[in-house]
Amino acid sequence: MMAQRRVMMKYGGYSQSKKKRSYFRSMVVPMLCSGEYSIPDLIGVAKGYRYVLTAMWPAVGATDFPSTCTKFQVPYFIFDGVLDQNTPAALVQDYFDLIQAPKKELIWFEQSGHNPMTDEPERFKSLLRDRLQALEKEEPTV
Numbered sequence: 001m002m003a004q005r006r007v008m009m010k011y012g013g014y015s016q017s018k019k020k021r022s023y024f025r026s027m028v029v030p031m032l033c034s035g036e037y038s039i040p041d042l043i044g045v046a047k048g049y050r051y052v053l054t055a056m057w058p059a060v061g062a063t064d065f066p067s068t069c070t071k072f073q074v075p076y077f078i079f080d081g082v083l084d085q086n087t088p089a090a091l092v093q094d095y096f097d098l099i100q101a102p103k104k105e106l107i108w109f110e111q112s113g114h115n116p117m118t119d120e121p122e123r124f125k126s127l128l129r130d131r132l133q134a135l136e137k138e139e140p141t142v
Contacts (some may be wrong), residue, residue, distance in 0.1 A: 027118065066098055075135055076101035079127070081112025081119060103132070 031045070063069065072138045076099055082089050089108070096106045107127055112119035 005043075030118075030121075031054040066095055070098045070100055072099065074101065075103040075131075077104070077131060078106045079109065079116050079124060080106070081109045081116045083112060083116060084114045086114040103135075 023091065028042060031042060037045075078091065078096055080092050084092070093106065096104070109116035109120050109123065111116060117124045
């Protein structure tokens, strides 16, 4: 899978950033500069990422999400880039159409690939914040 990600990063299906940045520069440096993460936190992130790839990814890859993961009891949001070649927009839309949730929304990022949070960080933060604040104001439905 890492070979696939490297090829996507090289040709733009993963990130649409003008600067072809490595995972380190696109994810780790911003985390370090945020002041919210320590070096031990970053080591934990790296270990967790490696764990997911080795222990959990085979199960995730074998899961037929459109058949088994469509009903949610919580709000469901997808933030995706229309230029994503890892999870193409048409597949995302098809899956989203199957989702049943109390609230659902598919938010497209026109200038993004697989990682809108790094391709369009300000817009991503703003849209995520807006949705979370709106959810906070809603009355609970039990």
